[in-house]
Amino acid sequence: MLGITTKPLHFDLELQKKIEFVCNFCNTTPTIINGSIRSIEHTNISYIEPHRVIIKGVTLLAFKYSTVLYIESLGREIEIKDLETFIKSI
Numbered sequence: 001m002l003g004i005t006t007k008p009l010h011f012d013l014e015l016q017k018k019i020e021f022v023c024n025f026c027n028t029t030p031t032i033i034n035g036s037i038r039s040i041e042h043t044n045i046s047y048i049e050p051h052r053v054i055i056k057g058v059t060l061l062a063f064k065y066s067t068v069l070y071i072e073s074l075g076r077e078i079e080i081k082d083l084e085t086f087i088k089s090i
Contacts, residue, residue, distance in 0.1 A: 004041070005039055006038050007037045016032060031054040032052070033051065034051055035050045050062060056090045057090075071086075
């Protein structure tokens with residue numbers, strides 16, 4: 001039988017402060033959900049679940065130490081510096 005282990009990832013404090021600062025400036029509150037690493041025991045298969053930032057019903061994916069946020073999937077991306085413009089366009 002396969003066993004799956006899950007290890008939580010911690011959200012980078014500096015990245016969290018940047019996102020919260022921009023959201024406070026735009027009068028909104030983000031919901032931040034920490035990601036995790038899931039791996040199947042006795043194999044080399046693992047999955048990194050990204051951190052999720054939910055702003056006004058839109059889910060943004062964030063990876064540790066990255067300045068790029070992905071909108072809903074890895075197909076669309078924005079820089080943190082463009083987050084204010086994105087929030088105002090929602």
